[in-house]
Amino acid sequence: xxxxxxxxxxxxxxxxxxxxxxxxxxxxxxxxxxxxxxxxxxxxxxxxxxxxxxxxxxxxxxxxxxxxxxxxxxxxxxxxxxxxxxxxxxxxxxxxxxxxxxxxxxxxxxxxxxxxxxxxxxxxxxxxxxxxxxxxxxxxxxxxxxxxxxxxxxxxxxxxxxxxxxxxxxxxxxxxxxxx
Numbered sequence: 001x002x003x004x005x006x007x008x009x010x011x012x013x014x015x016x017x018x019x020x021x022x023x024x025x026x027x028x029x030x031x032x033x034x035x036x037x038x039x040x041x042x043x044x045x046x047x048x049x050x051x052x053x054x055x056x057x058x059x060x061x062x063x064x065x066x067x068x069x070x071x072x073x074x075x076x077x078x079x080x081x082x083x084x085x086x087x088x089x090x091x092x093x094x095x096x097x098x099x100x101x102x103x104x105x106x107x108x109x110x111x112x113x114x115x116x117x118x119x120x121x122x123x124x125x126x127x128x129x130x131x132x133x134x135x136x137x138x139x140x141x142x143x144x145x146x147x148x149x150x151x152x153x154x155x156x157x158x159x160x161x162x163x164x165x166x167x168x169x170x171x172x173x174x175x176x177x178x179x180x
Contacts, residue, residue, distance in 0.1 A: 003118050003137055004110070010144040011110040013173045015103040018147075021048075021154055022096050024163040033092055037157050041085055041150075044157045048095060049088050051150045053081040055102060056088075058143045061124040062109070065136060067117035071109040084127070110140075 001009075025033060025044055033045040041047040056078060063072035081088065089095035118137040125131055148170075155165045 002115060004113060004115055007110045007113070007118070007137075007140060007144070008107075009173055011103075011107045013170055014144060014147055015107060016173075017151055017168055018099055018103055020165050020168070021151055021158070022099060024158045024165045025154070026092070026096070027163050028158075028161055030092065032161055034090075037160065039153055039157055041153075044154055044161070045090070045092065045095070046085065046087065047150055047154050047157065048099075049086065050084060051147055051154075052088055052095070052099065052102070053084055053086055054146050054150070055106075055143070056081055057127065058139070058146075059102075059106070059109075061122065062140075062143075064124065065117070065120070065122050067113055067120070067136075068109060071112040072105070074105065 025048070028044070034043050036042045037044065039047055041050040056075070057080070059072055059075040060078070060080060062068045063076040069076075089098060118140070120136050121133050122136045122139055123131070123133045151168070155168060158165055
């Protein structure tokens with residue numbers, strides 16, 4: 001499987017897991033979503049917003065790469081988050097709608113990338129302004145890993161709130177192959 005195919009699988013997995021997480025979270029009240037559960041980003045709502053903040057920051061960086069300027073044009077015009085714990089959406093319905101839009105955009109963006117794009121370098125500045133030059137594929141891998149890490153936190157918070165997320169393992173997305 002090519003690197004691009006792996007990222008396509010991750011984009012699909014990301015969309016599916018977000019749908020499951022948001023579906024489970026949708027059974028909770030606004031108060032339960034905003035309740036401080038002593039997580040790193042406080043609440044379920046805070047953690048879901050953090051994932052969106054991280055995605056926005058990275059996608060805006062990716063939008064500067066020549067291979068992504070067209071496919072991520074819509075992201076490049078969004079305001080940059082002010083902090084990693086910024087609440088972009090207090091309203092869960094609006095958060096859910098934006099998440100679904102963003103997940104579709106991620107799938108489309110990954111579909112436009114080539115293996116040559118993935119082997120190139122992305123130059124960007126960290127949130128503290130420190131310049132970096134890293135292999136594009138490696139920061140895309142970090143992008144997906146960041147989502148998975150924090151979705152794991154959300155699934156724990158949801159479980160503590162008696163809302164079942166269901167199966168979350170990537171393994172269910174990995175296709176079977178014939179033995180040769």
